[in-house]
Amino acid sequence: MSDTVLTHDEKVTDSTVVLGFWIYLMTDFILFAGLFATFLVLRTNTVQGPTLNANLSFALVETILLLTSSFLAGMALLAARANSVRSLMTWLVLAGALGAAFIGMEISEFTRLVASGNGPTRSGFLSSYFTLVGTHGLHVTIGLLWLIALIISIAMRGLTRANMRKLVLWSLFWHFLDIVWIFIFTIVYLMGAV
Amino acid sequence: MNMTSLIFGKLNWSVLPQSPIAWGGAIFMVCAGLLILFGITYYRRWEWLWREWITSLDPKRIGIMYITVAGVMLVRGGVDAILMRMQQATSVGSSSGIVSASHFQQIFSAHGTIMIFFVAMGFLFGFVNLVVPLQIGSRDVAFPFLNSVSFWLFCAGAALVNFSLLIGDFSMAGWLAYPPLSELAYSPTAGVDYWLWSLQISGLGSLLSGVNFITTIVKMRAKGMTWMRLPMFSWTVLGSMSLVVFAFPILTVTLALLAFDRTLGMHFFTADGGGNMMMYVNLIWAWGHPEVYILILPAFGIFSEVVPVFSGKKLAGYTSMVVSVWAIVFLSFFVWLHHFFTMGAGADVNTFFGIMTAVIAVPTGVKIFNWLFTMYRGRIRFELPMLWFMGFVVLFTLGGVAGVVMAEPPADYQLHNSLFLVAHFHTMIVSGVLFGFFAGIWYWFPKFFGFKLDKRYGTAAFWCWLIGFILAFGPLYILGLMGATRRLDHYSANLGWQPFFIIAGIGVAVIVLGFIFQVANLVHSVRVRRHNKVGNDPWDGRTLEWSVASPPPEYNFASLPIVHARDAWWASAKGGSASGRHNEEISLPKNSGKGAIIGALVFLMGFGIVWHIWWLAALGLLGAVITVIARTFEEDTERVIHL
Numbered sequence: 001m002s003d004t005v006l007t008h009d010e011k012v013t014d015s016t017v018v019l020g021f022w023i024y025l026m027t028d029f030i031l032f033a034g035l036f037a038t039f040l041v042l043r044t045n046t047v048q049g050p051t052l053n054a055n056l057s058f059a060l061v062e063t064i065l066l067l068t069s070s071f072l073a074g075m076a077l078l079a080a081r082a083n084s085v086r087s088l089m090t091w092l093v094l095a096g097a098l099g100a101a102f103i104g105m106e107i108s109e110f111t112r113l114v115a116s117g118n119g120p121t122r123s124g125f126l127s128s129y130f131t132l133v134g135t136h137g138l139h140v141t142i143g144l145l146w147l148i149a150l151i152i153s154i155a156m157r158g159l160t161r162a163n164m165r166k167l168v169l170w171s172l173f174w175h176f177l178d179i180v181w182i183f184i185f186t187i188v189y190l191m192g193a194v
Numbered sequence: 195m196n197m198t199s200l201i202f203g204k205l206n207w208s209v210l211p212q213s214p215i216a217w218g219g220a221i222f223m224v225c226a227g228l229l230i231l232f233g234i235t236y237y238r239r240w241e242w243l244w245r246e247w248i249t250s251l252d253p254k255r256i257g258i259m260y261i262t263v264a265g266v267m268l269v270r271g272g273v274d275a276i277l278m279r280m281q282q283a284t285s286v287g288s289s290s291g292i293v294s295a296s297h298f299q300q301i302f303s304a305h306g307t308i309m310i311f312f313v314a315m316g317f318l319f320g321f322v323n324l325v326v327p328l329q330i331g332s333r334d335v336a337f338p339f340l341n342s343v344s345f346w347l348f349c350a351g352a353a354l355v356n357f358s359l360l361i362g363d364f365s366m367a368g369w370l371a372y373p374p375l376s377e378l379a380y381s382p383t384a385g386v387d388y389w390l391w392s393l394q395i396s397g398l399g400s401l402l403s404g405v406n407f408i409t410t411i412v413k414m415r416a417k418g419m420t421w422m423r424l425p426m427f428s429w430t431v432l433g434s435m436s437l438v439v440f441a442f443p444i445l446t447v448t449l450a451l452l453a454f455d456r457t458l459g460m461h462f463f464t465a466d467g468g469g470n471m472m473m474y475v476n477l478i479w480a481w482g483h484p485e486v487y488i489l490i491l492p493a494f495g496i497f498s499e500v501v502p503v504f505s506g507k508k509l510a511g512y513t514s515m516v517v518s519v520w521a522i523v524f525l526s527f528f529v530w531l532h533h534f535f536t537m538g539a540g541a542d543v544n545t546f547f548g549i550m551t552a553v554i555a556v557p558t559g560v561k562i563f564n565w566l567f568t569m570y571r572g573r574i575r576f577e578l579p580m581l582w583f584m585g586f587v588v589l590f591t592l593g594g595v596a597g598v599v600m601a602e603p604p605a606d607y608q609l610h611n612s613l614f615l616v617a618h619f620h621t622m623i624v625s626g627v628l629f630g631f632f633a634g635i636w637y638w639f640p641k642f643f644g645f646k647l648d649k650r651y652g653t654a655a656f657w658c659w660l661i662g663f664i665l666a667f668g669p670l671y672i673l674g675l676m677g678a679t680r681r682l683d684h685y686s687a688n689l690g691w692q693p694f695f696i697i698a699g700i701g702v703a704v705i706v707l708g709f710i711f712q713v714a715n716l717v718h719s720v721r722v723r724r725h726n727k728v729g730n731d732p733w734d735g736r737t738l739e740w741s742v743a744s745p746p747p748e749y750n751f752a753s754l755p756i757v758h759a760r761d762a763w764w765a766s767a768k769g770g771s772a773s774g775r776h777n778e779e780i781s782l783p784k785n786s787g788k789g790a791i792i793g794a795l796v797f798l799m800g801f802g803i804v805w806h807i808w809w810l811a812a813l814g815l816l817g818a819v820i821t822v823i824a825r826t827f828e829e830d831t832e833r834v835i836h837l
Contacts, residue, residue: 015413016336016409016413016414017336017337019409019412019413020336020337020405020406020409023404023405023408023409023439024405026439027401027404027405027439027440027442027443028443030439030440030443030444031443031444031446031447033443034443034444034446034447034448034477035447037477038447038451038462038473038477041470041473042462042468042469042470042473045461045468045469045470046468047461047467047468049468120454120458120460121458121459121460121461121467122467123461123467123468124461124462124464124467124468124469124470125468127454127455127460127461127462127468127469128462130460131450131451131454131460131462145819149823149826149827153826153827157829162829166826
């Protein structure tokens with residue numbers, strides 16, 4: 001391949017890929033909007049089952065974990081811009097660890113609810129609660145899998161242009177999940193506590 | 195849980211077809227499938243098929259495959275329509291017609307589902323793939339591999355629908371599967387699950403296509419193609435794809451929640467346990483109404499290309515055409531409630547949505563007038579696309595007026611769920627969307643195959659479709675006003691409806707004749723293709739796709755065009771911009787089979803979920819995820835062409 005030929009990767013410039021990814025993120029926002037609407041319609045349909053009885057401090061710890069993880073993802077991006085692979089990897093691993101801790105807390109909360117007979121089949125309210133929070137959790141899990149693939153890819157090939165682009169997309173995704181979580185914290189937990 | 199159900203889920207011998215007609219459908223489908231496989235093997239075309247088509251990331255190839263699949267599904271949906279007409283023409287008084295009530299319910303559910311999701315959407319994405327990159331002066335789409343994934347997800351959904359012919363049954367809950375009927379309590383068979391997963395899978399493909407083509411149009415227009423120089427078809431595609439990315443996530447949510455109800459025992463839309471079935475109807479139409487504009491906008495776009503070319507004039511009111519597209523896009527999210535005025539949302543809510551529904555007819559009217567103004571004082575050539583346009587403009591306007599009638603909530607209380615409604619939306623979808631796509635096929639066929647279709651066959655087909663349509667749906671308007679509701683599998687003889695149903699049946703027979711002419715045309719034209727060869731620009735076209743060879747080279751443009759005006763090819767005096775240096779090196783994506791593999795694995799996942807074969811579902815999902823990850827690790831996905 002001669003030097004003058006731009007590869008497809010370069011022609012479809014990074015900005016095109018980022019635009020495409022933004023549009024995808026918007027569709028995901030609408031998906032969550034649908035789930036929020038469902039939750040708001042069904043939140044009083046408890047059918048003599050439990051209301052949320054929101055444990056605010058538990059949700060607050062989850063929030064702090066996720067927001068800190070997002071902050072670390074930002075640090076990772078700064079490290080990547082400074083071309084420092086070592087600190088980039090450190091930040092990524094830390095961000096991933098906090099994300100995994102978040103997922104762990106969410107799983108423990110879900111297990112506790114199901115074990116006490118208040119699983120998603122108990123009432124319309126619980127169906128919508130599990131689905132909304134669980135869909136966010138699923139997204140975080142996908143983000144973690146993506147992060148692992150990204151770390152492997154950077155370890156294999158270094159900070160190539162393609163890896164740099166993947167890193168930018170992943171961090172967009174990770175911040176996006178934060179924003180969704182802020183809404184969940186407000187609408188599910190704060191509103192559930194009042 | 196015993197071993198058999200662990201391996202086979204809910205599958206057992208009783209899922210095979212139960213009636214002669216159902217067997218007929220199943221055997222026909224299996225035989226057709228085997229015949230195709232045999233043919234490919236006999237003519238040793240497997241390698242060719244794999245190399246040239248299945249693994250191709252060329253949007254032109256993908257577009258042709260979309261249209262082929264849509265054409266096949268049109269036959270399937272058409273057979274359903276014939277059966278419905280035969281049933282309603284004969285099932286009167288003491289006769290119970292040709293199919294059982296439950297089979298009839300499956301037929302009308304399958305008809306609607308197939309025609310919207312696998313025919314109309316298939317044609318739509320076919321045209322988008324074929325035309326948009328050429329029209330905007332690009333060599334490719336923004337994400338070629340994603341495009342292949344979209345297509346194969348569409349195929350996986352279509353395959354799932356067709357599998358329901360042989361294994362199990364299809365949904366009996368109508369094309370939008372309203373709960374509580376579609377809930378497990380009232381639809382215990384796998385039919386609704388087939389419906390759910392075929393739509394979920396193909397809908398995901400549509401969503402990804404939406405992202406892809408918005409990015410393509412925003413980012414990959416040729417140098418100099420400012421927004422107000424963008425060809426009208428590409429404008430309508432941009433509008434339609436914007437609706438896709440806004441509306442399809444709502445469909446994804448809605449289908450997922452119903453699947454959770456049915457498969458995991460949740461209570462979103464159930465009659466008990468704190469579900470809210472009215473929420474389903476709101477959600478599905480918050481997607482469903484934009485969906486009809488997703489379909490019609492590109493058809494409008496095709497007419498906006500066809501009318502100027504065959505009138506020898508530029509499009510009248512280009513700016514107002516662009517504005518009206520975006521007015522429709524915007525307004526289409528504020529009318530969904532008119533599908534269920536009778537639900538009881540109250541007078542204020544109904545009034546709001548009634549007014550909005552009447553208002554959305556205004557930008558559509560603007561378009562109609564602009565096309566007519568384009569024709570006015572033009573040198574009109576009565577080629578087939580123009581005939582389809584004129585058929586469209588008469589029928590669509592009448593159907594639109596019927597729609598405005600139903601936009602009045604008090605009138606709608608009478609007409610809701612009547613055959614008047616059925617006639618209305620068929621007028622919009624058949625004489626709007628489908629006629630538009632037929633015009634598009636005729637118009638662009640020479641571009642992609644290098645020869646024209648035969649005009650005599652085409653004219654015969656057009657008149658059969660037009661007359662057949664009027665015969666088939668005219669009586670339904672009258673029947674609706676007489677009180678006939680939709681989805682009747684039987685009615686009493688003294689109602690006096692039978693003659694109208696018989697006329698409607700004759701109408702469908704005439705449409706079938708038109709379809710036969712179209713197939714015959716294709717066969718005939720392929721056979722005499724050496725005599726029908728065309729050059730770059732057989733219609734005296736105006737946009738950039740007519741500047742390249744027919745069929746276009748895989749890289750579309752040897753050197754990328756530079757656009758100086760609207761109707762770039764026309765304005766360049768048919769030279770200049772398209773020709774150029776021929777010593778470029780062009781890089782294109784390498785073929786990849788991973789799109790087809792992902793489609794196949796997702797199909798297995800869908801089939802596994804439908805029949806509760808969990809190992810298969812997990813295998814399919816895991817395989818698809820691994821394939822996606824493997825693709826992201828691929829390097830060297832480009833190849834270079836030296837000209």
